[in-house]
Amino acid sequence: MIYGAMKFSIGGSLKLAFRPWVEGLENIPAEGPAILASNHLSFSDSFFLPAVLDRKVTFIAKSEYFTSPGVKGKLTAAFFKGVGQLPVDRSGVRGAGEAAIESGIKVLKSGELFGIYPEGTRSPDGRLYRGKPGGLARVALGSGAPVIPVAMIDTEKIQPPGKVVPKLMRPGIRIGKPLDFSRYHGMEGDRFILRSITDEVMYEIMKLSGQEYVDVYATAAKRQLAEEAKAASAKAAGAKPQGSGQADTKGG
Template sequence: AKAEYFTAPGVKGKLTAAFFKGVGQLPVDRSGARGAGEAAIKAGIQVVESGGLFGIYPEGTRSPDGRLYRGKPGGLARVALATGAPVIPVAMIDTEKIQPPGQVVPKLMRPGIRIGKPLDFSRYQGMDGDRFILRSVTDEVMYEIMKLSGQEYVDVYATAAKRQIADEAKARAEEAKRDRKQAAASDENGTERSDA
């Protein structure tokens, strides 16, 4: 879970942190700073090596529109290659309907879950420093999730798509503001002419 869930101030922040700790979530620093996610990867490796299950969302964030976006190479692939554990692809269905981006309170409905066959990446053992191998492992997992979910695949990162959507919304708002100003100005000019 994003690190902000563990560090938010106030009573609500403390309750949120307690909830996420209580359900076994690990904080993930998504700031993009050098080594920011390293602690989460090491924690994931420890979980798997101690016999536990480690779940990770390879997109790194929620889909802005229900489509499946490119997985980030790194966490998923590095944990799998470091531990030799199989990867079980899981597709969550209709999460964008349950809690659309920007909606605080989710709708009361059950998401669909489809679980695929375990994927074995032992052929890449010891190659977790190769970025092309990390990309290949991630892409193979994302392909399986796409098959399970039936989602349209978009070969860009969801964070980039979210930025683009936000930029487009901002541009539309600015254009609407300009249109309103122009309409007000032309109304003023029309009124002045009729007064003359």
């Protein structure tokens, strides 16, 4: 009931304000489990995709969003629960990875839709990065559910980093045909199979999105960009105007 109310209010508002266009809605099954594997350009991806679908889509989110204290924390938790986000505890030996896989399989075993971002994090520059094989492929093989590739288009342009007010423009969503990986059943422990499944899905996402593909992980790219920015900042701070800091030795 909460999800329905939130979907009506948030989803309706998003569709009214941004008018997202959609291609391939017929590829979403009317019932039964399916994995929606999408590129990740913006925080808003997890809101635009459910807004255009008739069925509930469950994504995973940091447990901190659900456990923060105070009134703000309770409102935040209610919001994320209302839009279909599932908390995942990042603590413990196994960390978020195993918890996310188990949560995804549980959602799919219930016959629902599960949304996942194979890149693991948002793209730092709008390009498509290498998918992580430990999540998507293991959820697919562990659940037996089909994988539906999804491409979010231009969502990163709506609210770029540093911008508070979103830009009113039409983002797009392309939904591809379901991919069946049942031929790999029972091979969850084979890292080459996991890599093959992930690469096949990423290739389909690339075709749908038209993004340039970069064969490195987005987390590594973000780390490199941060290091470059830090080095540039340090260099700029160290570059003083000529003659600064030197005492005037000329007499008056």
